[in-house]
Amino acid sequence: xARWQPDARGRLEAAALELFGERGFDQTTVTxxxxxxxxxxxxxxxxxxxxxxxxFSGSGHLEEILVxxxxxxxxxxxxxVITAFRRVAQVIFADRLELIRVRHSIIExxxxxxxxxxxxxxxxxxxxxxxxxxxxxxxxxxxxxxxxGITVFRVAYARWVAPGSDASxxxxxxxxxxxxxxxVSAWGRGG
Amino acid sequence: xARWQPDARGRLEAAALELFGERGFDQTTVTxxxxxxxxxxxxxxxxxxxxxxxxFSGSGHLEEILVxxxxxxxxxxxxxVITAFRRVAQVIFADRLELIRVRHSIIExxxxxxxxxxxxxxxxxxxxxxxxxxxxxxxxxxxxxxxxGITVFRVAYARWVAPGSDASxxxxxxxxxxxxxxxVSAWGRGG
Numbered sequence: 458x459a460r461w462q463p464d465a466r467g468r469l470e471a472a473a474l475e476l477f478g479e480r481g482f483d484q485t486t487v488t489x490x491x492x493x494x495x496x497x498x499x500x501x502x503x504x505x506x507x508x509x510x511x512x513f514s515g516s517g518h519l520e521e522i523l524v525x526x527x528x529x530x531x532x533x534x535x536x537x538v539i540t541a542f543r544r545v546a547q548v549i550f551a552d553r554l555e556l557i558r559v560r561h562s563i564i565e566x567x568x569x570x571x572x573x574x575x576x577x578x579x580x581x582x583x584x585x586x587x588x589x590x591x592x593x594x595x596x597x598x599x600x601x602x603x604x605x606g607i608t609v610f611r612v613a614y615a616r617w618v619a620p621g622s623d624a625s626x627x628x629x630x631x632x633x634x635x636x637x638x639x640x641v642s643a644w645g646r647g648g
Numbered sequence: 649x650a651r652w653q654p655d656a657r658g659r660l661e662a663a664a665l666e667l668f669g670e671r672g673f674d675q676t677t678v679t680x681x682x683x684x685x686x687x688x689x690x691x692x693x694x695x696x697x698x699x700x701x702x703x704f705s706g707s708g709h710l711e712e713i714l715v716x717x718x719x720x721x722x723x724x725x726x727x728x729v730i731t732a733f734r735r736v737a738q739v740i741f742a743d744r745l746e747l748i749r750v751r752h753s754i755i756e757x758x759x760x761x762x763x764x765x766x767x768x769x770x771x772x773x774x775x776x777x778x779x780x781x782x783x784x785x786x787x788x789x790x791x792x793x794x795x796x797g798i799t800v801f802r803v804a805y806a807r808w809v810a811p812g813s814d815a816s817x818x819x820x821x822x823x824x825x826x827x828x829x830x831x832v833s834a835w836g837r838g839g
Contacts, residue, residue: 533834575766597803601828604799612791634835637792641832643724644825 466504466514468494471556473511478559482508482567509573512560516577519549520584527588534589534598538606539634541585542613546626554617561618582607609633657695657705659685662747664702669750673699673758700764703751706740707768711775713739718779725780725789729797730825732776733804737817745808752809773798800824 472493476485487508491501505511526541550557564570582603589599613629616622624632663684667676678699682692696702717732741748755761773794780790804820807813815823 533831535831535835539835572763572767575770576763579766597807597824597827598831600803601799601824601831604803605796605828605832608792608795608799612788612795616788631836633788633792634832636788637796638832638835640724640726640789640792641796641825641829644726644730644829645822 465494465496465500469496469501469504470511470514473508474556474559474563477512477563482563482570509570512563512570513573513577515549516581519545520581522548523581524584524588527585528592534594534602535605535634537589538585538602539609539630542606542610543627543630546630550617550626558618578607578611605637609637656685656687656691660687660692660695661702661705664699665747665750665754668703668754673754673761700761703754703761704764704768707772710736710740711772714772715775715779718776719783725785725793726796726825728780729776729793730800730821733797733801734818734821737821741808741817749809769798769802796828800828 469490473485473490476489476493480489485508487501488498490508490511491498505514522545523541526544527537530537530540532540564574585606586599586603589602590596594602609630613626613633616629616633617624617626622629660681664676664681667680667684671680676699678692679689681699681702682689696705713736714732717735718728721728721731723731755765776797777790777794780793781787785793800821804817804824807820807824808815808817813820
């Protein structure tokens with residue numbers, strides 16, 4: 458039984474991911490998840506609206522760390538967002554590659570879950586842009602830095618969860634940001 | 649009666665936008681749209697699945713022009729995407745600001761239509777990335793150039809449809825691409 462976090466929420470999330478990976482999302486019930494975590498259904502429903510929520514409940518925590526990191530830095534906006542994502546990579550993702558690969562493959566298999574993931578990414582982007590605006594940045598600058606940072610994160614994340622990858626997510630984020638800089642630098646300079 | 653295109657499809661799209669703007673999306677029926685265009689309901693359903701489709705049928709045309717423009721250029725990938733969007737701006741958007749403002753406000757007012765718009769943007773991004781890969785670019789480069797180009801287009805588009813704006817969409821795309829270059833250039837160079 459997975460006990461990678463001592464709390465009920467973490468145990469239920471890990472149990473859900475294990476079962477989704479073993480049996481498929483549709484074939485897993487809330488009762489199964491609670492039993493695997495050594496808890497009851499009532500505890501599950503106290504913490505999650507439905508079994509889908511067990512796949513997405515980490516995103517509030519991610520947003521919190523990201524917004525805090527963007528708020529606290531004095532760096533330029535894009536650097537601020539990239540540095541914040543690298544912190545998130547270390548705090549939330551680093552030790553969980555196998556569970557996150559399971560989560561990724563479950564979401565990839567379901568258009569409904571993909572759409573939910575896209576909505577979560579949309580609200581994450583909006584939160585980062587709002588944080589940059591609150592620091593006094595112009596609307597356009599804030600949106601471009603937030604959107605580009607999210608693009609870098611998504612590309613790095615896709616490379617990280619791909620089979621056979623062995624670089625750290627934080628390193629892939631830095632590498633992808635550098636590649637974006639190279640690509641975008643070519644604009645308007647002839648070529 | 650709007651007759652900004654001589655064909656039935658264009659007349660129905662324009663009639664739909666006018667009526668959505670006047671009465672709201674929910675209060676407009678397919679019968680109303682057909683009548684405003686001087687056509688019958690059967691003609692509408694021959695061309696569109698439902699009234700929502702009348703808001704989105706232009707996106708196939710947009711994708712076609714965009715993919716063609718990206719395919720035909722020898723420029724660097726980001727430059728290729730930006731140049732292609734500027735062509736789209738001239739061919740599809742330039743003369744239709746008022747209708748597009750109506751369309752924009754209808755979509756903004758409906759979470760369901762926003763989601764559909766996001767899906768269309770997602771498939772547009774995928775089509776551009778696939779076109780760049782077909783030109784021999786690496787997966788990461790193709791994705792970053794496509795995503796960044798779409799980000800620039802979306803930001804420029806939002807500035808263009810905003811009340812009081814008077815710059816052309818093509819100019820706003822170039823200006824926004826330059827701003828993105830400035831923002832992203834700061835990465836990893838201290839700051």
